[in-house]
Amino acid sequence: MNSSSIQPLGRTARGVPVIGEADVVVIGAGPGGFAAALRARREGCSVIIVEKFDMPGGVHTSGLQGAANTGVGGIHTELMERFAAAGAIYTATEKELPDWAGNALSHYDYYLEPGSPFRRASFNPDAAGNIMLRMLDEAGVHAIYGAAFVDVEMQPDGGQRRITHAIIETVQGRQAIRGRVFVEGSGTAEVVARAGAPYVRGGGRQPETVTTDAQARPIPGGLLWIMSGIDFAQTAAYQKRENDPALSKLINAARAAGDIPPELYRPRLADQGVYGDHYIGHPTVDMSPIQGPGTFILWQNVPYEWALHMDDDAEHAFRAKRELRRLIDAEAAFLRKYAPGFQDAFISHVGRYVGVRDGRHPIGEYVFSIDDAREERRFPDAVTRPMTKTFFWDQYAKYTFEVPYRCFLPKEVDNLLLTGASLSFTFETIFMVMRNFPWCCQTGEVAGHAAARAIREGISPKQLRWTEPLPF
Ligand SMILES: Cc1cc2nc3c(=O)[nH]c(=O)nc-3n(C[C@H](O)[C@H](O)[C@H](O)COP(=O)(O)OP(=O)(O)OC[C@H]3O[C@@H](n4cnc5c(N)ncnc54)[C@H](O)[C@@H]3O)c2cc1C
Incomplete structure (x- = not known):
């Protein structure tokens, strides 16, 4: 395997200056891309990762989604x-927030019995x-921050095509990075799109009337x-005193x-059958404690x-x-003016970007598909041991199922591996179930391991025969 090199290496076929090369080139450093880069590097590959913001973590750091599972x-x-060792995790329990469990304002804990014990851990993004x-530095991953991936250069490869270069936009304009295996870590399948590989646009079957792409309504994204x-x-005392759990009286005023x-603060649209009783797209005060008393993440x-x-x-x-x-x-102005307990509150951070829940x-x-989960199918190329997940989309049913390695291999491109929110899943399986932080990290490790094995064996990720689940 090569060591990654950042040095002028001539120009691509389209004349873009090549600034570096590596065995594995990862686009996007969210949980999927981050874990893929780390795993491939730890298995001996040279790795370059490109991230458009100034740190890894994606939705969970730049996007402020600090849930610590x-x-x-x-x-x-x-x-x-x-x-935890760095003191970056804050854990709230009923001791700090006795009125939190079952509170209508809570993003995660609204469904608990009021007053019951709870444990909500958040990390500081x-x-x-x-x-x-x-961690990327310690492992020797070459990370390029503040540079946007914008395109690919490709070559025919048998019946498929392979990516030869990722084109990025830096302060010096367009530059290219050469790689052997590429990893899709953008969270929105941008590499797939630029490589001309097939995908379905965001926008699922809700409401049931959706028949054309123009009518598709993607599950709303959010800015935290x-x-x-x-x-x-003070807020909790008001909620009890005025019997106003969702602050409806204040909102109406x-x-x-x-x-x-x-x-x-529109009423939830449950009776219209749009995303059930879920909060997404039905703005409501929606918060979670973070980093000590008085500080909360809010969802917009x-x-x-x-x-x-x-x-x-x-x-x-x-x-x-x-x-x-x-x-x-x-929202901040309303809360400060109307909601007891918010009179001295202030906006301390806004996420660097709007997270996309339902992209390509x-x-x-x-x-x-959801039937793979419902029928609890088993696959010879399962990437992990069977896992049990709760499917919100299916009346909160629990299924124990496996995911095949083939979900990591986009059609038509021979040397690209998918991770995170960009796996080959139908939207009702990816939505709220298979796009959480832990699973996105696991998919990154699967992709990083597959990339390293393909490099070691001198084959493409598509030629790799995956037979052993990774032991998580
Ligand atoms: C609003 C919101 C709330 C969520 N809430 C939860 C939750 O409570 N719990 C939970 O577990 N999960 C939650 N999720 C889901 C979870 O955050 C995502 O599914 C997960 O972060 C996806 O990981 P990823 O690595 O695929 O992509 P992302 O986390 O989106 O990371 C992608 C990275 O790629 C970078 N990137 C993108 N395009 C380019 C480019 N062109 N060039 C360079 N870099 C690029 C981005 O800057 C980003 O850092 C939420 C998601 C959203 C959007």
Whole structure:
């Protein structure tokens, strides 16, 4: 295997200056890309990773989604241990927040019996990003931050095509990185799209009337933000005293006074069958404690009706950025003016980007569907041992199933591996189930291991015969 090299290496067929080469080139350093890069490097490959923001972690750091789940093994457990050792995890329980369990304002714990014990752990997104950055450095991954992947150069390869170079945009303009195996870590299948490989646009079957691409309504994405200086005990006392669990009385008063825009705090649309009773796209005060008393993460979701394709429609992406910042300001102003406990609160962070929940779904050599989960199918090329997950989409049914390696192999491209939210899954399986942080880390490790084996054996990832699940 080569060692990665960052040095002028001539020009690509299209004349783009080549600035480096590696065995494995990873695009995007979210949980999927990060774990893929680390695993491939630890298995001896040279690795270059390209990330458009200034740290790894994706939605979970740059996007402020700091939920700290219990370690599921491998790099995910290592991350949780490193975050904890650095004091970057805050754990709230009924001792700190006696009125949190079952509270209508809670993002994760609203369904608990009021007053019951709970444990909610969140990591500090910036501290976590710094640790992830250090882990890549320690392993010897060459990370390029602040550079956007914009294109690929490719060559025919038998009946397929292979990527020869990733084209990135840096402060010096367009530059190329040569690689043997490429990893899709963008979270929105951008490499797949630029490589001209097939995918389905975001926008699932909800509402049932969707028949054309133009009618498709992607599951709304969201921009997370952090508010500090909240005295939640005061809020809880108000909720009880006025019997106003969801702050509806305050919201109505603010609406009557013209103090909040109509897109904010709409009633849940459950009776219309749109995403059931879920919060997504039905803005409501939606928060989770982070980093000590008084500081909470809040979710600002794109209203469902806007039906934005933020991953592949530039105008939609611009609109989401503009409008969500406007809604954050409006929400913060409302809370400060009307909600007891928020009078001294302030916006302390806004995520660096709007997270896309339902972007492109690549079509791989196998497309994992909800029936694979329902029928608990087994596969000879299962990437992990059977896992049990709860499917929100299926009335919270629990299934124990396996995922085949072929879901990591996009059709038509021979040397690209998928990870994270860009696996070859149908949207109802990826949505709320198979796109969580732990699984995205695991998929990254699968891809990193597959890349390293392919390099060692001198074959392409598609020629690799996967027979042993990774032991997580
Ligand atoms: C609003 C929201 C809330 C969520 N809530 C939860 C939750 O509570 N719990 C949970 O477990 N999961 C949650 N998820 C899901 C989870 O965050 C994602 O599915 C997961 O982060 C996907 O990992 P990924 O590595 O595929 O992509 P991402 O985390 O999206 O990371 C992709 C990375 O690639 C980079 N990138 C993208 N394009 C380029 C480019 N062109 N050039 C260079 N770099 C690029 C991005 O900057 C980013 O760092 C949420 C997702 C969203 C959007």
